Amino acid sequence: MFETLSDRLQGVFQRLRGRGKLTEADVDAALREVRLALLEADVNFRVVRGFLKALRERAVGAEVMENLTPGQQVIKIVHEELIHLLGEPVPLTLSGSPPHVIMLVGLQGSGKTTAAGKLALALRKQGQRCLLAAADIYRPAAVDQLETIGKQIDVPVHAMGTKAQPTTIANTAIERAKRERLGTVIVDTAGRLQIDAEMMAEIHEIAEAISPQEVLLVADAMTGQEAVNVAQAFHEQVPLTGLILTKTDGDARGGAALSVRSVTGIPIRFLGSGEKIEPLDPFYPDRLASRILGMGDVLSLIERAEETIDAEQAAEIEKKIRTASFTLEDFVDQLQQIKKMGSLGQVLEMVPGMSQYMRNPAMSAAMDERQFARVEAIIYSMTLAERRNPAIIDGSRRRRIAAGSGTTPAEVNQLLSSFRQMQTLMKSLASGKIPKNLMRLFG
């Protein structure tokens, strides 16, 4: 399950190293893996079919570049094509006389109300003042939810309770924005199923009445194969102008974004992550392509690390890793930092090439969160001198540490040897490559 496409392709091409050109047989073998990877990422079946056809034409006969293996060459082509398909980020159209009107539509639970707040913040960063319009009169307390969000982020909310019609709410919001000189109105509509004729007629009506510059479909990154039908149906009712992909802080690969883009042609505008009302994230095609392919997402890893890890401390650690002067003291600090970022396994998943090592039982046992507490106890039972220079730990020190931490000398030993292995791994990560014999280190 956690096998990445690059790992699988490596398997396919193991015997094919050093060939000049990609043959049909090479490409077909590779494309089978690409197909599975895309389907597992929830890219729609038909979209995958079309994509592979185009890909095959491009890949057969392609030169394998000098410094690449055939597998890497295929990945490179797939990645480029995916980036191409995902399209460039397109800024919102906020031209003409204000107020500009943005309407958010989507299924129930896709995250529209949260996205509305986050969009207001993203626009505020661009110097826009927004008004949020609470046009979801159906879901209990949806209006309260938007009002609460508005208060949290200090953005005005136009609410008329649940008795007024959504069209009236949207229209009066626009009037109010004119009066109060607010540049943009964001209309939060109720979630609806794309097959609910009555409710779909309603958004059509709202759109007719307020002629929004932008109608953004809000879709959950976890959406499966149905994403195409949903997008198509909404697009027929109200011409969509863009997509917001939400809940990208989960581990879903987000293939739905590619499906939506393929069937509607609308640009992907923003990514939403996290429940806290923070600005929506910009969309980067290369990162999303890597994520869909399951190639690891180093950039996101770096970003998440930046969010949670103190920059000065990180620079310090980085230097230590580079110069191989990383001590057990730093190690326990790192454990604390990583805990803040999420589970260790999850963090390592984002490192390309690490996923195959994560499947090794010894490795995953070592990454067990519950071990954290024990590891910390052991390290805290060491003297500062021992933490800085574990080489001085002899039999008697080992017994003392074990007694102090409620563990056994064998466990202390195990930690020390894991730490030595980790130092080796860090040296190689720092030099930009993962050693071939890593498997043995953890085996």
Add this chain to the structure above:
Amino acid sequence: MKQFKQIFGGKSLEESVEKSRGGAFSALRDLFRPGVQLDEDFWEELEATLIMADVGPYLAVELIESARERIANSNLDSAADAHDLIEELLVAQLGADSAEMLSVQPLTVILMVGVNGAGKTTMTAKLAQWLKEQGHTCLLAAADTFRAAAIDQLRVWAERIDVPIIAQQPGSDPGAVVFDAIDSALARNASHLIVDTAGRLHTKANLMDELRKVQRIAANRVGAAAIETLLVIDAITGQNALNQAKVFRDSIPVTGVVLTKLDSTARGGSVFSIARELQLPIKLVGTGEQLNDMDAFDGQRFVRALLNESVPT
């Protein structure tokens, strides 16, 4: 529980499925139409059907391989035979079909857990309504103290179905809410306490810790055997559903899965790998927006509804 619909009178699974698929898919032809040859095209179409139902590429391929093998080693050759065989294989993935809801004396605590937007709060209300109609005395606990207005949302439902609700201030500790709610439920002699927890992505370690704490508090008060923990999964979820289920199950003892929003065109095929790989029973399905649009999960009916979906030509 088996004859849910008769008791409950809401939309059944078939009705909601029929409603959602009649229009948009009417132009599509039936995969198992009489006279169809069991040739490569047939198997490819079947694979497409399964994958587009979110069964997942690996499981789809595996199922088709075993179906083909069994067909080859038998004298079966009609579309109807193939249908029955595939149906049997799919039903078998779902495991035993005895997913009764837990009911213990004096109090059963039902924890509703899942990712954001899966439909926990609505399902909490539906379940309360159903228990009430069964003659049970029910209490709701608003343990989603995080999402803006989540408490208000549950309060509106509680008023509509006339069931008492225990809630504290937004931002308060969900563990404390559950602790108080259990006291309150015991004091009122309620038979069931339904706890609506906050949506949380399974990748958030701190939020999963919080959930563990809530579960532990409930287990300390009523015993782990009195807790039904239902993982709520949106039928539209793709392959990530298995990851979700795995992490939730590893964090707390999940006792069953609820598949919501099955009135959409989504077919909820992600539950096959959940049932098979994690041995979690699928207990309930949500089939619409009305309070009584809920049904007991029935593997065979679910599989039939999924297969009777046609495939584009």
